[in-house]
Amino acid sequence: MSPPLPPDARTAPADLRIARLRLAYDTPRGPHTVVDGFDLALPAGRIGCLLGPSGCGKSTVLRAIAGFEPVREGEIHVGERLVSSPTVHVPPEARQVGLMFQEYALFPHLDAAGNVGFGLRRLPRAARRQRVREMLALVGLGDMAGRYPHELSGGQQQRIALARALAPAPALILLDEPFSNLDGATRERLTAEVRDILRAAGQTAVLVTHNAAEARAMADFVGVMHGGRLKDWTATQD
Amino acid sequence: MPGPLASRLPAGLRPVGPLWRGASVLIALGVLAPVLSLAWLAAGSSLAHWTHLLAHVLPSAALNTAVLLAGVGAMVLVIGTGCAWLVTACDFPTRRVLHWALLLPLAMPTYIVAFAYLDLLHPLGPVQGVLRWMLGYDSPRQWRLPDLRTMAGAIFVLGLVLYPYVYMTARAMFMTQPAHLLEAARSLGETRWGAFRRVALPLARPALAVGVSLALLETLNDIGASEFLGVNTLTVAVYTTWITRSDLAGAAQIACAMLAVVVMLVLLEQHGRRHQRFGSAQRMRAIRPRPLQGAAAWGACALGWLPVLLGFAAPAAYLAWESYKRLSLGGGVSAGLVASLANTITLALGVTVAAVLAGLVVAWAVRHTASTVRTPRWPARLASLGYALPGTVLAIGLLTPALGLDALLARSLGLPGLPLMAAGVVLVAACAIRFLAMPVGGIEAGLARIPPALEQAARSLGETPLGALRRVHLPLLRPALAASALLVFVDAMKELPATLLLRPANFDTLATWLYAEAARGTYEEGAIAALAIVVAGLLPVAWLARTQLALPHVDALPAPE
Numbered sequence: 001m002s003p004p005l006p007p008d009a010r011t012a013p014a015d016l017r018i019a020r021l022r023l024a025y026d027t028p029r030g031p032h033t034v035v036d037g038f039d040l041a042l043p044a045g046r047i048g049c050l051l052g053p054s055g056c057g058k059s060t061v062l063r064a065i066a067g068f069e070p071v072r073e074g075e076i077h078v079g080e081r082l083v084s085s086p087t088v089h090v091p092p093e094a095r096q097v098g099l100m101f102q103e104y105a106l107f108p109h110l111d112a113a114g115n116v117g118f119g120l121r122r123l124p125r126a127a128r129r130q131r132v133r134e135m136l137a138l139v140g141l142g143d144m145a146g147r148y149p150h151e152l153s154g155g156q157q158q159r160i161a162l163a164r165a166l167a168p169a170p171a172l173i174l175l176d177e178p179f180s181n182l183d184g185a186t187r188e189r190l191t192a193e194v195r196d197i198l199r200a201a202g203q204t205a206v207l208v209t210h211n212a213a214e215a216r217a218m219a220d221f222v223g224v225m226h227g228g229r230l231k232d233w234t235a236t237q238d
Numbered sequence: 239m240p241g242p243l244a245s246r247l248p249a250g251l252r253p254v255g256p257l258w259r260g261a262s263v264l265i266a267l268g269v270l271a272p273v274l275s276l277a278w279l280a281a282g283s284s285l286a287h288w289t290h291l292l293a294h295v296l297p298s299a300a301l302n303t304a305v306l307l308a309g310v311g312a313m314v315l316v317i318g319t320g321c322a323w324l325v326t327a328c329d330f331p332t333r334r335v336l337h338w339a340l341l342l343p344l345a346m347p348t349y350i351v352a353f354a355y356l357d358l359l360h361p362l363g364p365v366q367g368v369l370r371w372m373l374g375y376d377s378p379r380q381w382r383l384p385d386l387r388t389m390a391g392a393i394f395v396l397g398l399v400l401y402p403y404v405y406m407t408a409r410a411m412f413m414t415q416p417a418h419l420l421e422a423a424r425s426l427g428e429t430r431w432g433a434f435r436r437v438a439l440p441l442a443r444p445a446l447a448v449g450v451s452l453a454l455l456e457t458l459n460d461i462g463a464s465e466f467l468g469v470n471t472l473t474v475a476v477y478t479t480w481i482t483r484s485d486l487a488g489a490a491q492i493a494c495a496m497l498a499v500v501v502m503l504v505l506l507e508q509h510g511r512r513h514q515r516f517g518s519a520q521r522m523r524a525i526r527p528r529p530l531q532g533a534a535a536w537g538a539c540a541l542g543w544l545p546v547l548l549g550f551a552a553p554a555a556y557l558a559w560e561s562y563k564r565l566s567l568g569g570g571v572s573a574g575l576v577a578s579l580a581n582t583i584t585l586a587l588g589v590t591v592a593a594v595l596a597g598l599v600v601a602w603a604v605r606h607t608a609s610t611v612r613t614p615r616w617p618a619r620l621a622s623l624g625y626a627l628p629g630t631v632l633a634i635g636l637l638t639p640a641l642g643l644d645a646l647l648a649r650s651l652g653l654p655g656l657p658l659m660a661a662g663v664v665l666v667a668a669c670a671i672r673f674l675a676m677p678v679g680g681i682e683a684g685l686a687r688i689p690p691a692l693e694q695a696a697r698s699l700g701e702t703p704l705g706a707l708r709r710v711h712l713p714l715l716r717p718a719l720a721a722s723a724l725l726v727f728v729d730a731m732k733e734l735p736a737t738l739l740l741r742p743a744n745f746d747t748l749a750t751w752l753y754a755e756a757a758r759g760t761y762e763e764g765a766i767a768a769l770a771i772v773v774a775g776l777l778p779v780a781w782l783a784r785t786q787l788a789l790p791h792v793d794a795l796p797a798p799e
Contacts, residue, residue: 066425092424093432105422109440118436119426168427 013204014079014096014171016042016065022073023060031072034060035228038074042206042221047198048233049207049215052225058208059102061225062174065206066099067092078172098170102177104161106149112136112160113145119168135163138197155186162194166201173198175207179214191217262603265596266620269671272627272635273497279490279638287488295488296495299475303499305389306396306464306471307454313397314453317545318404319446323434324542326412329527330535336542337409338783343549344402345775347732347749349462350768351399352392353756354553356466357560359386364556387468395463398549400456404449406782411445412438417525444509451507458499459628461735462749466756472496473735476630480739486634493631504626554772560765575751575763579770582731582747585662585669589730590723592670596621597677597722602707605685618682622675629735632668636740640664665740669730676729677722684718685711721781728778732771 021038024031034057042048050058063069064084065076076084078097083090098119106115117132136142139159149157158178165173178194179187195218198205209215215222216236223233325337343351359365361378375381385391415438423433464471472492480489530538565571604618624632644656644664651657658664688711696706712719734749741750748767755764 066421068421068424091429092421093427093429095425097425099422099425101418101422103416103418105416105418107419107422107437107441109443118423119428121427164422164426 012171013044013202014081015044015077016040016048016172016204016206017077018061018065018074020074021061021064021071021076023057023064023069024072025060025069033072033228035064037229040223040230040233042204044079044204045202046220047195047203047205047207047218048221049209049219049223050225050230051209051212051215051222053210056225057228058225059176062099062176062206062208065172066097066174067095096168096171098165098168098173100161100165100173100175100178102180104149104157104181106157106161106164108149110148111145112141112147112149112152115149115160116163116167118164131167135167138166138200139163140193154182155190158182158190159193162197166197166203171204173203173205175205177209178207179209179211187214194218258599258603258606262600262617262621265600265674266617268667269621269624269674271639272632272668272671274635275638276490276493276497276631276635279487279634280494282487284487287485287491291488291491295475295479295492296472299470299472299492300495302389302469303458303471303473303496306392306469307457307499309389309393310396310400310457311450311454313393314401314404315446315450317397317401318406318449318453319408319439319442321401321542321545322405322408322412323438324538325527326409326525327430327434327527328538329529330538330542332539332543333527336539336546339546339550340405340409340542341402341779341783342546342551342776343399344782345772345779346399346550346553347462347734347771347775348396348399348456348460349466349734349749349753349756350557350771351549351553352395352463352466353752353764353768354556355386355391355395356756358552358556359383387466389469392464392467392469395467396457396460398545400453401545401549403453403456404446407445407449407452408442411442413524415441415525417523420525447509448507451503454503455500455507455626455628458496458503459630459735461630461738462753462756472499473628473630476634477735477738480634486637489630489634493634496628496631500626500628500631504623554769557765557769557772561769564763564766571766572763574746575748575767578746578748578751578767581745582749585665585737585747586727586730588662588666589669589673590727592666593673593726594677594681594719594723596670596674597681598719600674600678601681601685602711604682618678622678624671625673625675627672629668629672629733629737630739632672633736633739636664636668636671640667659740660742662742662745665737665742668736668740669733672733672736673726673729676725677719680718680722680725681715684715688714721785724781725778728774731774 018038018040021035022033023035023038024033026032038061040048050061052058060069064071065078067083067090070089071084071086073086075082078095081090082088083095083097107118110118113132113136116135117128120128120131123131132145133142136145139162141156141159141163144152144156144160147156149160152160158181162175162178165175175194179191182190191214207215207218219236221233221235223230225231321340325333325340357363361382366378366383369383370376370378370381373381386395419437419441420433423437424430428436458471458473460471461473461477465474465477472495476489476492476496479485479492529535600618600621604615627635640658641656644658647653647657648655692710692714693706696710697703701709731747732749733747734753737747737750738753741747746754748771752764752767752771755767
């Protein structure tokens with residue numbers, strides 16, 4: 001098990017390689033396979049998108065990359081590092097993979113600054129404060145540091161969740177249906193904002209959505225998930 | 239919620255008149271009466287009393303109480319939270335049974351566990367006998383365990399019985415914590431332990447505060463275990479000051495000091511409840527227990543069962559064995575014990591009827607006065623405060639008004655002696671006040687689930703307000719009424735401090751019978767009395783396990799997508 005790198009190391013964005021991935025979960029009638037023969041390659045600094053209807057297994061793939069689902073077959077590499085296979089499982093906290101949840105998963109007992117600084121515990125206090133300020137400014141919420149999640153709108157919560165995921169400078173960031181809880185106009189505006197933020201940070205990112213327009217607006221690579229496999233993993237044209 | 243529902247009712251359909259409201263206010267004031275009387279009694283006595291108490295009684299009793307509360311608080315917090323997290327976050331053999339078995343010590347009144355352990359761990363008892371045999375010693379003079387009759391022994395015994403209060407609240411909180419919060423912490427670099435410490439635990443803090451304060455209120459209420467184990471707490475001091483020294487004013491003054499502790503604990507509990515929104519702040523995908531393998535699985539299993547073994551199985555098995563021995567050796571059951579059982583059931587039935595009726599009046603009146611009164615819930619809040627009053631405090635507070643009323647009745651009706659005290663009415667009233675919170679809360683929750691449209695439909699079909707209550711609400715409230723009645727009945731069966739102080743002459747319940755046996759150091763029939771109380775106590779535990787800790791959304795977890 002590798003120890004986590006200090007966040008101030010500002011990890012260089014890493015590429016993501018997934019080969020022959022099979023994922024299943026246990027049911028009372030035995031294991032039920034949801035993803036099988038899944039392959040993907042995403043270059044460093046690019047944004048990829050898994051598109052597909054609800055229940056097709058795209059969030060399960062994301063959770064497996066983050067380290068929350070065991071891999072039955074195949075391998076997941078982040079950069080040069082093998083993080084998941086049937087015999088290797090790097091724990092989520094040691095992967096340097098940030099995850100932004102569909103429900104945002106903001107800690108209700110911490111304010112916005114506390115949430116953004118959560119993953120920066122190993123930094124000295126001054127550096128941590130500085131990084132939190134930078135991140136809040138990056139998502140345009142510099143004046144909301146003291147607000148608690150329930151005092152923020154849906155869009156603001158979404159941006160705090162993004163800032164929190166970006167703050168430790170992960171090698172890879174995963175976004176699980178990040179705009180599904182927002183109304184149409186806010187979603188359109190934030191899609192562009194998030195894309196710009198990720199590009200500005202040169203961040204490798206994988207986005208999961210069932211909205212084709214959102215996928216094309218954000219991603220450099222788009223693939224459609226069907227029957228537990230990824231089809232047509234192709235570059236979009238800017 | 240009573241407020242909005244009632245405010246939607248047109249004035250003509252409002253089914254509660256001033257009579258209901260008046261009755262509910264009277265009941266609430268009845269709960270307050272012992273506190274006011276206590277203050278009056280304490281303030282009315284001479285300053286010399288206070289000086290004496292401050293010099294000789296209060297310092298040691300207060301210190302003992304503080305140490306006991308701190309020790310029990312720490313123990314219930316560690317065991318309750320640890321077990322709750324273990325069965326929430328880990329999967330291991332027997333977890334599903336352990337999940338509810340951890341509640342079993344709730345069936346054990348504190349004085350019964352103390353009674354059982356004193357005998358079980360006696361230098362000539364079975365445990366020390368086996369240990370000496372294993373170590374090759376012949377007599378207790380050569381080797382014996384430290385005496386249980388110490389502060390540490392009292393903390394150990396009370397902690398083992400009271401941890402379920404924290405377990406229950408913490409478990410309910412952990413079950414509703416969204417899994418993605420812990421996953422977010424892990425993806426931000428925290429280990430499993432770190433995610434528990436920095437996310438799960440702070441989010442559960444309000445629930446833990448509620449659980450600890452309930453356990454500490456029970457500690458403060460305890461008289462039997464503390465006395466058996468030789469720890470002179472404030473509760474014991476109240477009892478001995480009144481009964482041994484016949485000093486009612488002194489007892490009232492000590493009781494006032496206890497009230498200060500009660501107020502602090504109630505404030506802690508209220509503060510905890512105020513922040514409980516943490517639990518359901520976000521959409522829910524429950525924490526999935528992580529399967530443990532091999533030694534870790536069996537280690538978790540052993541760790542989880544240890545509190546059940548020590549807090550329930552060992553003392554219960556001991557009581558069962560002693561009862562079996564007594565019955566099989568032809569000792570039988572004495573007429574006195576049978577009479578105590580009959581008294582216990584009569585008392586518990588009386589308390590149940592009184593508390594459930596009073597609870598119904600308060601909850602019904604509160605539900606229907608929201609549109610006309612600015613703070614409609616205060617009678618319910620006040621009526622529910624009795625649970626925080628230790629039995630001894632309640633008894634002393636109730637005594638003066640009860641004696642006054644008794645004297646008035648005796649004079650006006652020409653009856654001899656103290657009619658209400660002798661008939662056990664004062665004892666029933668004290669227990670009903672103490673346990674009123676359960677029916678008030680249960681019936682309020684039950685009423686909140688009945689839509690106002692049902693009342694309107696009944697009224698539009700020609701029913702009077704009382705008729706609607708009888709034909710619509712009472713049938714729908716049956717589960718809430720039954721649950722409240724069960725909880726009150728069993729708690730009244732177990733009640734010791736107030737019963738000791740307020741029972742009529744020559745009136746014993748199973749609890750006071752057991753107390754007398756333990757005080758005399760004779761344990762012949764005590765085990766049978768204790769076993770009967772424990773068996774009755776299992777009923778509400780089974781109900782709690784079914785209703786409060788139902789498992790479906792934890793184990794039948796949906797797959798992530």
